[in-house]
Amino acid sequence: xxxxxxxxxxxxxxxxxxxxxxxxxxxxxxxxxxxxxxxxxxxxxxxxxxxxxxxxxxxxxxxxxxxxxxxxxxxxxxxxxxxxxxxxxxxxxxxxxxxxxxxxxxxxxxxxxxxxxxxxxxxxxxxxxxxxxxxxxxxxxxxxxxxxxxxxxxxxxxxxxxxxxxxxxxxxxxxxxxxxxxxxxxxxxxxxxxxxxxxxxxxxxxxxxxxxxxxxxxxxxxxxxxxxxxxxxxxxxxxxxxxxxxxxxxxxxxxxxxxxxxxxxxxxxxxxxxxxxxxxxxxxxxxxxxxxxxxxxxxxxxxxxxx
Amino acid sequence: xxxxxxxxxxxxxxxxxxxxxxxxxxxxxxxxxxxxxxxxxxxxxxxxxxxxxxxxxxxxxxxxxxxxxxxxxxxxxxxxxxxxxxxxxxxxxxxxxxxxxxxxxxxxxxxxxxxxxxxxxxxxxxxxxxxxxxxxxxxxxxxxxxxxxxxxxxxxxxxxxxxxxxxxxxxxxxxxxxxxxxxxxxxxxxxxxxxxxxxxxxxxxxxxxxxxxxxxxxxxxxxxxxxxxxxxxxxxxxxxxxxxxxxxxxxxxxxxxxxxxxxxxxxxxxxxxxxxxxxxxxxxxxxxxxxxxxxxxxxxxxxxxxx
Numbered sequence: 001x002x003x004x005x006x007x008x009x010x011x012x013x014x015x016x017x018x019x020x021x022x023x024x025x026x027x028x029x030x031x032x033x034x035x036x037x038x039x040x041x042x043x044x045x046x047x048x049x050x051x052x053x054x055x056x057x058x059x060x061x062x063x064x065x066x067x068x069x070x071x072x073x074x075x076x077x078x079x080x081x082x083x084x085x086x087x088x089x090x091x092x093x094x095x096x097x098x099x100x101x102x103x104x105x106x107x108x109x110x111x112x113x114x115x116x117x118x119x120x121x122x123x124x125x126x127x128x129x130x131x132x133x134x135x136x137x138x139x140x141x142x143x144x145x146x147x148x149x150x151x152x153x154x155x156x157x158x159x160x161x162x163x164x165x166x167x168x169x170x171x172x173x174x175x176x177x178x179x180x181x182x183x184x185x186x187x188x189x190x191x192x193x194x195x196x197x198x199x200x201x202x203x204x205x206x207x208x209x210x211x212x213x214x215x216x217x218x219x220x221x222x223x224x225x226x227x228x229x230x231x232x233x234x235x236x237x238x239x240x241x242x243x244x245x246x247x248x249x250x251x252x253x254x255x256x257x258x259x260x261x262x263x264x265x266x267x268x269x270x271x272x273x274x275x276x277x278x279x280x281x282x283x284x285x286x287x288x289x290x291x292x293x294x295x296x297x298x299x300x301x302x303x304x305x306x307x
Numbered sequence: 308x309x310x311x312x313x314x315x316x317x318x319x320x321x322x323x324x325x326x327x328x329x330x331x332x333x334x335x336x337x338x339x340x341x342x343x344x345x346x347x348x349x350x351x352x353x354x355x356x357x358x359x360x361x362x363x364x365x366x367x368x369x370x371x372x373x374x375x376x377x378x379x380x381x382x383x384x385x386x387x388x389x390x391x392x393x394x395x396x397x398x399x400x401x402x403x404x405x406x407x408x409x410x411x412x413x414x415x416x417x418x419x420x421x422x423x424x425x426x427x428x429x430x431x432x433x434x435x436x437x438x439x440x441x442x443x444x445x446x447x448x449x450x451x452x453x454x455x456x457x458x459x460x461x462x463x464x465x466x467x468x469x470x471x472x473x474x475x476x477x478x479x480x481x482x483x484x485x486x487x488x489x490x491x492x493x494x495x496x497x498x499x500x501x502x503x504x505x506x507x508x509x510x511x512x513x514x515x516x517x518x519x520x521x522x523x524x525x526x527x528x529x530x531x532x533x534x535x536x537x538x539x540x541x542x543x544x545x546x547x548x549x550x551x552x553x554x555x556x557x558x559x560x561x562x563x564x565x566x567x568x569x570x571x572x573x574x575x576x577x578x579x580x581x582x583x584x585x586x587x588x589x590x591x592x593x594x595x596x597x598x599x600x601x602x603x604x605x606x607x608x609x610x611x612x613x614x
Contacts, residue, residue, distance in 0.1 A: 033423065149590065151546050153553065158583065161571040238432040242553055245434045246568055261438065273442055280435055291430035 027300045037292030044286050048104040055098035059255075096274060099260055100282050106256040107286070110167060111237040114174035119229055121175065122182025127213050127221070129183070130190035141187065144180045152177045156239060160248040170249050174236050185228045189221035223301040230294035234287045241283055257283040376581040380563055387555070387562030391547040393478060394485035399540055402490040406497020407524060407532075413502065421494060428491025437484040437557035444480060452477045481558040485551070489543050496539045500532035507531075533604055541597035545590045 029035055047054060089095055125144075129137035147155065156173045163169040193199060194217065202212045241258025243249035245265075250256050255263070257279050264276025409418040444451045504510060505528070513527045552564035559565065563582060570578040 151548075154583075154586070157552065157567070157571065158579075161579070234430055238430070242432050242434055246553065246556055247572065261435070265438065268438070268442060268446060273446060276438060277442065280438060284431055284435055287430050287432065288427055291426050295426050 024300070028296065031296045031299075033292050034296030037289040037296075040285060040289035041293060044104060044282075044289070045108065047101055048108050051098075051101035051105050055095070055101045057095040057098045059094040059099045059102055096260075096278050099255065100257070100279050103255050103257040103260045103279060104282060104286070106167065106250060106254055107237050107240060107258070107283070110171055110174065110240045110250075110256065111233050114171045114178065114236050114240075115229055115233045117171070117175045118178035118232065119182055119225065122179035123186040123218070123221075123225060125179070126183040126186025126188075127190050127218060130187040130194060131209065131213055131217070137187075140183070144183050147177075147180045148184070152235075152239060153242060156243055157246070157248060160243060165248065165251045167250050167254055170240055170243060173243070174239060177239070178232050178236065181228055181232060182225060185224050186221055189224050190217050193217045193220050227294060227298045227301055230290060230297055234290035234294065237283070237290070238287050257286075376577040377585075379566065379578060380581055380585060383561060383563045383566050386560060387548065387551050387564060390478070390481055390485070390551055390554070390560060390562060391544060393482045394547055395489060395540060395544050397482055397486040398489035398493055398543075399536070401486070402493030403497050403529075403536060405490075406494040407501050407528070409494065410498040410501025410505070411524075413498075422498070425491035425494045428487050428494075431487070433484060433488060433553045434557050436487050437481070437554055440480045440484060441557070451480055477558075481554050481560055484554050484557070485547055489547065492539060492543065493536065496535050497532060500535045501528065504528055504531050530604075534601065537600055537604060538597060541593060541600070545593045548586065548589065 028038075052058070125140055129140040156177050159173040159176055160169060163172060199212060199216055202216050207216075237257075240249055240256060241261065244256050244258030245262040247262065250259055252259065252263075260279035261276045261283065264272075264274075264279065267273075267275045268277075405421050409421045412418050509531075510523065510527060513523045518527075548564075551560075551562055552567055554560065555562045555564035556568055567579065567582050569575075570582070
């Protein structure tokens with residue numbers, strides 16, 4: 001049976017997959033901007049993962065902070081002349097650069113976790129509703145339509161006002177906002193695949209519906225879902241930053257980039273721009289890098305080339 | 308829908324603890340609770356709420372100020388409408404020409420930079436754009452005010468700030484903040500529509516008749532790409548209402564978005580419920596309006612409906 005499976009789901013052949021990957025890589029490097037985005041993204045991932053080793057200071061260790069060093073402009077040397085605040089220090093004498101590294105961690109974790117969860121839930125709903133159609137499918141898609149008719153930020157705001165603050169709660173709110181996009185994309189792709197010959201062949205062999213859905217239809221729906229996942233990752237990070245900025249996102253004890261910007265905002269009017277500016281630049285670079293990659297992926301993977 | 312919002316919001320927190328002074332005795336707290344009707348069971352509160360909404364159009368009074376919630380919202384509506392309308396106008400007026408340009412010569416360097424710019428435009432979070440604008444134009448250059456609404460002129464019950472120089476100045480930054488994101492979207496729509504329409508016969512025919520390029524583009528092409536643009540602009544106008552939450556908070560613009568955030572933070576439930584209900588009604592009306600505009604712009608839609 002497994003032999004048959006592999007034979008039917010043609011892209012799963014090892015040799016062919018390798019050449020497809022190479023083809024994909026060749027197409028990907030045609031856009032210099034997308035490559036730049038990917039490099040930036042990898043760089044930021046490394047910075048976030050190795051933050052404890054790179055950061056000159058642990059911003060959560062209150063004992064190490066010297067209140068004399070608060071609100072120093074970029075490039076100043078600390079009062080104990082042990083370190084230099086390359087990007088300045090904030091109102092609590094935290095090194096802005098270190099705070100950014102740790103903030104990056106929280107922002108990226110929230111982004112990746114929420115998008116992965118939304119991917120799994122949304123794809124399941126979309127595939128099942130496409131495969132079975134009928135009333136269940138129509139009902140599920142109605143729910144998706146209703147949700148997508150509300151602006152994402154509004155749904156997240158209301159959810160968070162119910163759930164309260166916290167990293168886990170922000171993730172729940174982001175998943176609740178984003179699963180619908182995956183559901184719609186998965187359904188769209190699966191409806192096209194459902195009537196193709198390889199699915200009919202698999203049905204003729206009376207494979208179970210779970211098997212047909214996951215082993216045969218799902219692999220062929222991955223390209224459009226990957227595009228959505230990339231763009232949604234940027235969206236999730238930006239949305240989390242916005243929610244934290246509005247004061248309903250992550251708590252002060254776990255500052256993401258959005259929270260750092262929010263903290264710095266009050267100092268901006270008095271001229272201490274660096275406290276909000278540098279986290280802002282970091283956030284913008286992350287979001288734009290991911291979007292450049294996503295934009296190019298869409299050009300490669302979506303032959304229809306939509307807006 | 309209303310039941311969901313109502314139940315969810317009424318289960319969180321205890322507004323009495325926000326309202327009563329810390330020294331209040333238990334008896335005093337109980338009195339406040341009774342006067343607000345919070346001592347009744349949840350279903351009873353909901354029935355009272357429904358009865359008031361449908362019979363008297365009364366969404367209850369704000370817990371905080373005691374004024375009717377709907378009055379509070381309607382009072383702040385003009386500020387948000389002014390902001391949203393100016394922003395959409397700006398986005399369309401800039402976005403459509405740029406989109407057509409990018410669609411005409413897609414390989415051109417200028418067109419490519421427009422497209423890259425549009426990726427930046429919609430990937431950067433709204434509050435970030437606002438912050439940067441404040442930093443440059445208000446903190447460093449002191450050209451424009453960083454927040455507030457400036458003096459307002461009164462026209463009966465409606466107060467607008469577009470009629471004074473100071474009002475204009477305080478409008479520019481928040482309007483630009485919203486317009487940047489919306490403009491990016493409209494550029495993409497206009498470009499896609501232009502590329503679709505250009506190879507069609509009527510454009511070729513118009514050119515063959517020797518009409519000037521300005522007339523071909525400004526009349527023949529523009530008429531035909533208006534449908535997708537109107538759709539997106541209409542739907543986005545509704546989204547701007549929600550996006551205004553963020554922009555209004557950054558610029559302390561006294562509109563309904565700021566009211567929503569303040570009410571969520573102070574647990575002022577009647578105001579939040581009334582806001583959400585009004586937003587749903589508003590978005591539905593907007594969708595209807597877009598459909599009506601279709602039939603005016605494209606006679607084919609009407610004849611199809613009649614047939």
